[in-house]
Amino acid sequence: MTTFPGFADPVLDGQAAFRAVLQAMSRPGLVQRLPVPPEAPPGLSPAAAALLLTLVDATTPLCLDAGAEAEAWVRFHCGAPLAEVGAADFVLNAPLRALSPGNEEEPERGATLILEVSALEEGAGWRLTGPGIEHLHRLRVAGAPEGFLADWAANRLRAPCGVDVILCAGDVIAALPRSVAIEEG
Amino acid sequence: MSGYNFAYLDESTKRMIRRAILKAVAIPGHQVPFGSREMPLPYGWGTGGIQVTAAILGPADVLKVIDQGSDDTTNAVSIRAFFRRTAGIATTESTAEASIIQTRHRIPERALREDQILVYQVPIPEPLGRLEPRIAETRRMHAMADYGLMHVKLYEDIARHGHIATSYSYPVMVNGRYLMSPSPIPAFDNPKMDRMPALQLFGAGREKRIYAVPPYTSVKSLDFDDHPFRPIRAPHACELCGSRDTYLDEVLTDDVGGRIFVCSDTDFCAERQAMKEAAE
Ligand SMILES: [Zn+2]
Numbered sequence: 001m002t003t004f005p006g007f008a009d010p011v012l013d014g015q016a017a018f019r020a021v022l023q024a025m026s027r028p029g030l031v032q033r034l035p036v037p038p039e040a041p042p043g044l045s046p047a048a049a050a051l052l053l054t055l056v057d058a059t060t061p062l063c064l065d066a067g068a069e070a071e072a073w074v075r076f077h078c079g080a081p082l083a084e085v086g087a088a089d090f091v092l093n094a095p096l097r098a099l100s101p102g103n104e105e106e107p108e109r110g111a112t113l114i115l116e117v118s119a120l121e122e123g124a125g126w127r128l129t130g131p132g133i134e135h136l137h138r139l140r141v142a143g144a145p146e147g148f149l150a151d152w153a154a155n156r157l158r159a160p161c162g163v164d165v166i167l168c169a170g171d172v173i174a175a176l177p178r179s180v181a182i183e184e185g
Numbered sequence: 186m187s188g189y190n191f192a193y194l195d196e197s198t199k200r201m202i203r204r205a206i207l208k209a210v211a212i213p214g215h216q217v218p219f220g221s222r223e224m225p226l227p228y229g230w231g232t233g234g235i236q237v238t239a240a241i242l243g244p245a246d247v248l249k250v251i252d253q254g255s256d257d258t259t260n261a262v263s264i265r266a267f268f269r270r271t272a273g274i275a276t277t278e279s280t281a282e283a284s285i286i287q288t289r290h291r292i293p294e295r296a297l298r299e300d301q302i303l304v305y306q307v308p309i310p311e312p313l314g315r316l317e318p319r320i321a322e323t324r325r326m327h328a329m330a331d332y333g334l335m336h337v338k339l340y341e342d343i344a345r346h347g348h349i350a351t352s353y354s355y356p357v358m359v360n361g362r363y364l365m366s367p368s369p370i371p372a373f374d375n376p377k378m379d380r381m382p383a384l385q386l387f388g389a390g391r392e393k394r395i396y397a398v399p400p401y402t403s404v405k406s407l408d409f410d411d412h413p414f415r416p417i418r419a420p421h422a423c424e425l426c427g428s429r430d431t432y433l434d435e436v437l438t439d440d441v442g443g444r445i446f447v448c449s450d451t452d453f454c455a456e457r458q459a460m461k462e463a464a465e
Contacts, residue, residue: 015242059201110211132401133401179211
């Protein structure tokens with residue numbers, strides 16, 4: 001059991017959060033604010049908690065290492081089975097290269113990495129190009145894991161297979177679909 | 186609204202469709218399987234498009250539905266009524282006012298914006314299906330980006346007719362990687378898909394596939410250097426608004442062979458007529 005809540009309005013908050021994720025995934029590097037639960041459990045940022053409530057359920061193996069309170073919360077509100085990193089559809093905070101990239105015939109089985117960072121800011125930092133971007137989007141990511149951009153370059157070489165990333169900080173997100181190219185700012 | 190969940194579908198079905206949509210966006214032009222649900226409308230009425238719309242729709246959305254460019258066919262009217270009843274949302278016939286446009290067989294003439302989403306109803310998602318009926322083989326072709334068969338088919342068209350005879354469902358390459366069916370829109374509309382500012386989502390209910398073209402993504406109609414793709418329209422002006430750059434329908438006016446050409450996009454035509462009247 002958990003004493004920490006889910007969305008105040010599961011249907012409408014879930015819809016609004018999904019549209020923010022869809023917007024983020026369609027326009028890589030644009031920062032989107034999510035509706036978040038009134039209080040996130042210890043071990044999860046509000047945005048990561050909102051993403052799990054929006055996307056994860058009993059049909060999606062989940063890998064997270066965020067402590068017992070977060071695990072109890074996920075079990076109660078999402079019902080997701082916990083899995084090893086390589087067997088999970090959704091993974092919280094793990095090295096990019098550890099996740100499943102899908103296969104050539106089913107690239108959609110490539111997993112989604114939810115990665116908590118300390119801050120996201122548009123207009124400076126990394127230079128993003130690719131589908132969803134008219135010319136160039138810039139995204140400053142504070143607190144990305146060491147070697148993330150090298151891992152990202154390797155991820156792109158596996159196209160159309162690969163891992164998609166949703167970055168979270170506080171109650172905002174930005175997405176990096178596998179199709180986006182990133183250069184250091 | 187009692188007895189329904191918001192927008193008809195239950196939350197676990199919406200989550201499943203939403204996950205498929207996100208993967209479709211991340212892999213432009215790739216067909217993502219999803220667990221299509223029975224809908225209270227028959228196949229052929231756009232159950233794939235309806236499920237995509239139901240999974241993305243929120244209370245602030247304004248929905249437009251067109252069928253062959255028209256807002257007032259039975260199909261379009263029924264789908265709008267369905268979402269007004271199950272989601273309590275506003276609907277419109279104006280392309281400019283809509284935040285979500287669900288369409289069968291046309292892309293609106295008015296250029297779409299970044300804050301709009303275009304949802305296509307797709308009867309047959311597999312562009313290679315008529316050339317290669319084995320599903321395992323078409324999957325392999327997509328995996329290998331082996332599209333020689335489609336080029337051969339188009340070249341046979343040229344040998345037989347002197348030009349590419351395909352005028353609907355004309356196949357496109359998305360982001361230089363996946364061959365995609367644009368759904369049965371006229372080839373005239375294909376260029377509108379290329380680098381469109383709006384997100385384009387495609388739902389096939391019977392075949393249980395979702396695919397997508399993100400904003401500002403390259404969409405190229407297949408062609409050859411010596412036979413470039415040409416969008417074709419009837420060489421007439423619209424009888425009602427005078428337009429010479431829109432897609433026209435031929436309409437019989439009597440039973441002795443009288444006929445006129447009018448815009449297929451009724452909202453665009455009405456807007457042009459109003460502009461013309463204001464100017465006079
Ligand atoms: Zn007209």
